[in-house]
Amino acid sequence: MKDKIIHFLEVTGFNWFIPLVKLATGDSPSRQLQELARMVGIPLLALVIFLGLWHVGAAKVVTSLGQVPGPVQVYEQATILVDEHYQEREKEVKFHQRQEVRNAAKLAKNPDAEIKVRSYTGKETYFDQILTSLWTVFIGFLIASLIAVPVGVISGLSNTLYSALNPLIQIFKPISPLAWLPIVTMVVSAVYVSTDPMFSKSFVTSAITVTLCSLWPTLINTAVGVSSIDKDLINVGRVLRLNYVTTVFKIVIPSSIPMIFTGLRISLGIGWMVLIAAEMLAQNPGLGKFVWDEFQNGSSSSLGRIMVAVITIGILGFMLDRIMLTMQKFFSYDKNAVIR
């Protein structure tokens, strides 16, 4: 049981908890305390020093929006954002109650009366915006992966295709999302025409921009992984006379899984960074738009709210990376490999 918990923590990357688990089961307490101090104490100390420096430094800078907020003000803004969320939800519930009462009254007076059911159109709360961002990056990343992995596998297997694609990849890879965005916006406006759109245009634009920027690391890593397969493993496949499809699924993809996941991890990281920029310009109602709106708003609390967003973006990016890391460890056949 204890070993299982420790293994789970290792795979998910929560190494800090391991000494705690060992401590709880009474496994050489003094050693575990030392370990705990090393793994938790040092990072915690660094965090405290960072907050201190921030607090002192921020007080010294005064902008046109007032003093740069320190940790305390940012924390206040965070609680306000949480409160606003609950207030907004309460409003929504009340709106629906009022509507039901009104409609019920109408029907009581005249059973044939036409009643209208409207959905609530209040503003998005901070949490809605976080979900929008996560959903957008997920879709963009998913499209990118669905393109990059197969193309990477095929081009890794064929030298001809690889030399054909390589120059294109090298040219498209360093392009900034901000350069793509105007083009994507115009193309989406022209092509994605529908009277009852399933997704808003700003969502489609942002997601496609994420796709365009997060395609390349997965593509390159997959191709490299596939082309560096041990020749003998391919020869085993030839001796067994496996056909192309079987070779790809039984030999090529399993042996390049570690490289594919390395690429996917880098891609998701890039996608998350790109998304914030894309949302600012495309006005997709996520964290990017939140930052932009607060900047335009320019109230005394704006800088604090932007910093809440900055920290949120950082923590979510970290969590996304952890999820990918866990998947990478889970799918990797070499359990002893050090993956950071």
Place this chain on the structure above:
Amino acid sequence: MEKYLNIDHVSIDFPTPNGPFRALDDVSLKIDKGEFVSIIGHSGCGKSTVMNIVGGLYQATQGGVILEGKEVNEPGPDRAIVFQNHSLFPWLTAYENVELAVKSIFKGKKSAAEMKEWINHNIELVHMSHAKDKLPAELSGGMKQRIGIARALAMEPKVLLMDEPFGALDALTRAHLQDSLMEIQADLNNTVIMITHDVDEAVLLSDKIVMMTNGPAATIGEVLEVDLPRPRQRLELSDDPQYNHFRSEVIHFLHERHARKVA
């Protein structure tokens, strides 16, 4: 009578920027069914190239290989290969590695239960039943090579090709595996071609030792028939004058008549 395996005047050129490089020149060898043949020579003499041509991984530039009256021109399970570095799929357990081979060869010919039995039988043959559910990374070098041999045997090959199968192992493990291989060979009477650079290994295991000259344009120098009675015991043979005679024959060939010119 036509021999079981006939390597007939095989030459191979590899293209290089300075024109074709002749690696093998006019190699001819006839092998009987059930014979154990070692090919020995200095590194770079093209031993592995001979094996790769028989295995169908390379195409001979001239000449060809005929197995049971049919020309060999592509790889196939009738010529199973045991690679030097075991070449097990690292993401599959020992059992699954053998299973992959068995399933792809006997699909439609054996029932699921028969396949399972056949896989277990071959793993048992190399004494690996206790570790069949382990990943290759959890096995020692010798154990990995045992599974490599089990996978090759499970293909029911007409010829078993072994490319320095024990080259990467320590001396003791190598001796164990040689003994296992002799047992299996005695049981199944496989036709085996083994590449080696170990003189003792060649004399102990083989019916015939093929000694190759140095490259470029390497070819067969001499063929030594080892008619020591089987089963052979490592211990008894170490003092056997006959055994030592064969041994010294090979050593004289390698280190006197065809000594490698050291630059």
